[in-house]
Amino acid sequence: MSRTILLTGATGTVSTALIAELAESDVDLRALVLDESEADGLLARGVKPYVGDLEDPRTLTPAFEGAQDLWLLTPNSPRAPENHMNALWAARRAGVERVVRMSAIGAAHDAPNRSGRLHALSDREIENSGMRWTILHPHWFMQNLLNEAGDIAATGTFSLNLAAARLAMIDARDIAASAARVLLDDPGRHHGKAYTLSGPRLLSMEEVAEHLGTVLGKPVEYRAVSDETKRATLRGYGVPPWIVDMLEEYAQAYASGWGQYSTDTVAELLGRPPRDFTDFARDHAEAFGA
Template identity: 60%
Template structure:
């Protein structure tokens, strides 16, 4: 039987990496997008592009028709629970067999981040009667790319995470875990909650040192206050809601919320997760000054 995987969040970093990980597999890949004009690259890669909006349940049935597997990634947004419920409803109506959901680190009603609290809606998927697997990955190494231009120009980056210690994970490992789950029999990973992490716990000062070694010049991490971080994000065009969410993450992660690693990547993939040094080596060009 040919399986059709519907991918939400298809133009984002995780779903893009998932599409790469699934290329060449005996699957039909279908991407749900709100704006088809932003998805021409997906079509060129052989991905079916369908227009729909998780915020508009009436738009979803055509996109879900014939789908066997759903990759459910909702944006970090106040409407995330609504989007998730709409997707699960559409999946049940369409006879989808399995949902693999991208959740949030520590998702629960009582976690110190609003994104984690919003993703407590995982429970609705768990009670849906569908086969399900949930991924709650650690903070992404790729988040550092948001400050790549500053690192390239000034040799410095700044976050409101103090001396927090994190077991950050490479987005590519998260995508490969998701791909492995989607390629397996639906019952193989049913009912599992995976928390992909990297293999080591680092402070950002240690990360800066490793980055500097790869670039052959000094790179420094400067701990920012919450006020500085918030103002900088809003000035760069990030919405006040999103800036507040990211400040919360910084506060939580700087206080030990992310000071752990798991074996989940190796358990699923049969190999160790990428180290921070691997991420840096593969992205040296992004942190290097142009011209």
């Protein structure tokens, strides 16, 4: 008998890749969406949408009833723990058996950023939920660089406030593949595990620029900028203040060496190495101006 998986954050980068990973599996997929306008794209991919809002627990019951597994991804905001609490409450009331949660890199009560500390609250909550659970802690996404693709395509440069930080960045498709592996395995196999997911090697942004240049066949330059310069850029794009602060706090932590580590977890889960940055660059070369 196939299991029913409910996806939250269903239209985001990782969840979109997760739907692709699960598409050929013997599972019934459903998704919680905030607005009916998001439904058509999910229906076309074989996912049944349910309209509901994690900020309003009264709207969640229909989506959760009859689901055995929950992929729990909450948006980055000061209300993330509340969203998480509402989802877990709905899951417990509906009899959901297992929750696979996407947390954040370095989530801990003493994390050097508010996002990491908020994620730690939700991690502890899920550990004491009474349900089977698995937590994923992914490193910095390679896909974050797609935010810089327009500048790279137009000028051959990109600017970040990461100084000389070296990161074992991970392709979001490997996060999704790891999540799919957990969701498709026996519900007890990964219970009580927290997996830290990274790419295969540490890279600085200068090295990222070199690899992009090789793939694109043109010079690419990384320009390290100050926090204030990046803050002004993000404000100019209309990024909400809380998100601007969050990104700055992460950048400061990375610049201090906080993210300078890698793990073998993706290879252990998938039986293959995680994608290298050059794989990502080739796959997205058109976006970067090839």
